[in-house]
Amino acid sequence: MKKAFSFLGIAILGGALTLGGYKLLFNDQVVIERTIEKPLQTLQASYNPTLRNTNATEVNTDFTVAAEKTVHAVVHVKNTAVRTQTNPLELFFGNGNGQRKYEQVGTGSGVIISADGYIVTNNHVIDGANDLEITLNNKKKYKAELIGKDAANDLALLKIEADDDLPYIAFANSDNIKIGEWVLAVGNPYNLTSTVTAGIVSAKGRDLEGNRNIESFIQTDAAVNPGNSGGALVNARGELIGINTAISSRTGSFIGYSFAVPSNIAKKIIDDILEYGAVQEAILGININNQGEDIDGVKIESVAEEGGAEKAGLQSGDIITQVNNVKISKYSELRGQLTAKRPGESVNITVNRDGDFITKNVKLSKKDTFVSRAFGIILKDLPKKDLKKYDISKGVKIYKNANKYLDYYGVKEGFIITKINKKEVSNASEATKLLDDASNRNEPVYLEVINLKGERERYAIR
Template sequence: MKKLFGLLGMAILGGAITLGGYKMLFNEEVIVERTISEPVETITANYNPALNKAKSFANSVDLTIAAENTVHAVVHVKNTAVRTQTNPADIFFGNRSNGRKYEQVGTGSGVIISQDGYIVTNNHVIDGATEIEITLNNRQKYKAKLIGTDKDNDIALLKIDSDVDLPYIPFANSDNIKIGEWVLAVGNPYNLTSTVTAGIVSAKGRDLEGNSAIDSFIQTDAAVNPGNSGGALVNTRGELVGINTAISSKTGSFVGYSFAVPSNIAKKVIDDLLEFGAVQEAILGINIDGSDNNIEGVKIGDLSKGSGAEKSGLKSGDVIKKVNNVKISKFSELRGQLTAKRPGEFVDITVDREGELITKSVKLSKKDVYVSKDLNILLKDLTKKEQKKYSISGGAKILRNGNKSLDYYGVKEGYIITEINKKPVLNASDAAKAIDASYGNGNPIYIEVINLEGERERYAFR
């Protein structure tokens, strides 16, 4: 028993010694904290996310009426071209073979713009066609007649004859369309007839890199694919605001954006083709000063002597801000406005002149100077006096010659081109187009000119 009490006493003593040592070594007070998650107070705000607003707005826009009113006025365009395939062996061995004839078929879309059967499409849809067939939405087929084309603006006008009045799409003023506005693209992609896609206007006055002709596209995100070319771009009222022309794609299929020729340009081209047989291009009579890329507008450089711009009082250094109250922020927008006008029309040009806004009424002139990019020459229409002097009804005067082949033959500035590939030249525009269509394709080009002494000369070169 004594032994048990002894062990207990030793245990108590050891505990006391341990406790005393701990207090000596760790005299600081130890605190343990515990974090408790408090519930976050929520407050109901009067806020609707933009996404929900967009969905709500999209659901509120009725696109069915526009689709119903336009789908029957968009047609399928089939063009057939006869091509010649030459056997390389025949060329090598000198055989005089005419080659093998074969048919090449292309398809696209078109828009009926009148009850009596006028149809607008893209020039590239029917380019080179020997036969054009139109299929309506009701499967009726017609042979189409080509009325006229404008390669620069990629517009062509066709005509079919029908015993009944045809459904058509009326033109809208494309200047009034707004960025963010809903539009429909109607066409025949991949030979799928009567296809409608929807989107919004993404941009206006769009100029595409590598496109030297049209510099004033309407850009949309409505899906456009091969076969849609020449089809309609319409607003929610079913009015024509553009002709679908191009897509931005590395694959050849739609990847986000498509482009349309504005209806104002298309309508002006059509009117010119019907009245004059060719497009009448209107100009202000100015050169552009592109030295400052930071300005909003178009800065005027030199003015052509006797032009409407000079007569109106416009000056070099003026910055064009508006054309007829349409805002101009870049050259493509100015060009788009002028392309939709005719020579002889008056336009109000608002310019910034040293901080002051000034508006001048300018009479537009007819464009009479054209460039052959392939041959690198500048051509001008002949005056009536020049035509009378040489007893000719057409021709194009060489204003500037930058071609070494012509230099080699002695062709100089002031020479008049009267024939290209044995076909008479009507004017400078006609000459530039004929040269660029022939030069550089491997075949020789033949030109007839009147030299500075009034003598006719003929040349053939590649």
């Protein structure tokens, strides 16, 4: 027994000496740089690819001109974020708070879209950055400023200041691309700068998650890997038709399918950010329900009162088949067309009404309410008068609390959410995505709100 206590005493003494040595060596704050490549979104597609025999015609597959025109306008994006790490040893045996700072570096791609230095990339490439650095193809480096971002469509706009005009890629009309058309993906996969791969357009209007998702991707078989995020998808003339964003993969690397945000959507979002500071989402003023129905188009379940659809004469039961002469077969294609439009614009909507095809001119209105299905609430953009009333620059209102889940925590209808997990929220669309993403990851949500009395409060939702 005495021998056992002796061994125990020696073990405790050794542990104490080890901890003491650790404390002497590592008492000061240490900053470590960790480099990771920003991964592409990896999504499981909700479809089975089918091979079909087609009549092929000979095409020119010399892409040297397109590559030369684009490779100098695609940049390397370096995202440096400062993270905090908790050290349990120092919590128990040190005199500090047990936290140490370290730098985490992510990399991706971006596309120069103007000679004066505007760059479009993916939001997930720059998300959480404390510092952004752009490296051109000629190895010159610049600090970048974040102008604005749209989490819903995973796009962000950056700006660099250069002494000379920069090479850039012109936008093409993504509605005009055809399935089977040759395309190039240009980016920086695995830190291999200025990489060009070729493929064809495999599909358009791909939603990946089912027919109610907002996404409307261009699908290609051009090889796209981690580091390609935010890079260019161009046609054989070297014109921008998309921003590479996601891959469908079980491994995290390319296995045959990649997806890009169409250029028409990217251009509209960039224009909105520059002009308004936030995305202006246009809606028809309809509710749809294609569940369980095998139809070619999008069926209107109901029309909103005083909305553009009702004013134009669209009715419940109409099946939308075209928008401005562009064929609509499913919801994601309709969303893609509307995402590329602004509130106040008018579109020609062709519907199938009991076998008759009717075209109506509909004036689009602005969407200002978004549903968080995870929390059962409807969030609404704040009008300028409320921003001024509460002396805030950003925030969203809880417009409806459908399932009363937040009531349990004391969060009520009419509360204004200013921050979600310490991030300021600019609009209802962004706030909804932050809430639902956190729920999907089974993470707690920390809300900073202004209550009905105008008082600021904080809540932890688990």
